[in-house]
Amino acid sequence: MGGFFIYLLMKQLPINSVSFLYLEQSFRKWLFILGYATTTTDTLPVHLREFFHYLEQRHITEILLVENRHVHGFISYLENRASDKTGAGLSTSSINKMITAVNAFIKYLNSTGRHFLDISPVRPAGDIKIPSILTQVEIQLLYDASFETGRIDKAIGQRDRAMLAVLYGCGLRKMEATSLNITDIDLHKALLLVRKGKGNKQWYVPIARKALEDIRVYLQEGRGWFFDQHDTGHWYNQRYGHAFKRKIQTDDEAFFVNGKGQQMKNFYQRLHLLRDKAGIQQQFSPHSLRHSIATHLLQGGMDIEEIAKFLGHSSLLSTQIYMHIQTEHNGELAT
Structure with a gap:
């Protein structure tokens, strides 16, 4: 119940930056087209809200202003932040979920060319694995x-x-x-x-x-x-001293x-x-x-x-806000 309570609170966290709101939706769509389960595409953007809220409290409202120190500062903040429900420190599980969300978001930023953050945050247990994406x-x-x-x-x-x-x-x-x-x-x-x-x-x-x-x-x-x-080729039967022709079955279709x-x-x-x-x-x-x-x-x-x-995905996200990311690479795909 504790984790679900924190999830509901984060879902209600106010985000004022239009840029962050857009990125939250864009990140959700990116996870979806990569084929992640609905629970993942729903929960990771919500956990990411904590990071956006942290940035806004420090007057950072554009992703281009985010630096490595802000990500590391956020992790330190989580380790010292009190739970809204109990007043005690956040559980390791709750912290790991938010770090996982930030890790995935950094992968999204770097892969889509939105912003590059050359950092490797601590990988918590249960962190989702996103395959490498080539340019x-x-x-x-x-x-x-x-x-x-x-x-x-x-x-x-x-x-x-x-x-x-x-x-x-x-x-x-x-x-x-x-x-x-x-x-x-x-x-x-x-x-x-x-x-x-x-x-x-x-x-x-x-x-x-x-x-x-x-x-x-x-x-x-x-x-x-x-x-x-x-x-x-041939195989040899030692007992009888004969060589036999061996035909390999081919897959003609x-x-x-x-x-x-x-x-x-x-x-x-x-x-x-x-x-x-x-x-x-x-x-x-x-x-x-x-x-x-x-x-x-x-x-x-x-x-x-x-x-x-x-x-070949069978379901779509409930939101129908489409994202259009401008890239440095234009022209026809190689293959």
């Missing part, structure tokens, strides 16, 4: 690096670019990309069918022009090379195939290779590319409803 420049570096990975055979680079087109350009989850079949892609209509989405849902994803071209080239040129490479002509599942290895060749320092996963395209579309001014449909 559009870094996405282009990955794309450029795919031409280096194709030196053994151009088909490898073609598959890497198709992988970027699906994971980033179409925003698919790793398992959705793994399950993709060649019949799920309609090159003429520029549509991709997600058959095995989260919650067993199905939906169509529009394919952008550049991504469509990379997918087409891989399908028509590169994919067949992997079937030609698969091993049909799979869109992504490995060197054995079987369904490709290890996207991490390919992305790590691209990352190293691109000279990108931060670690990231296939899901990071999904979060990256969602953030980039948001930066580009796309309505949150459209982003939600694009990503």
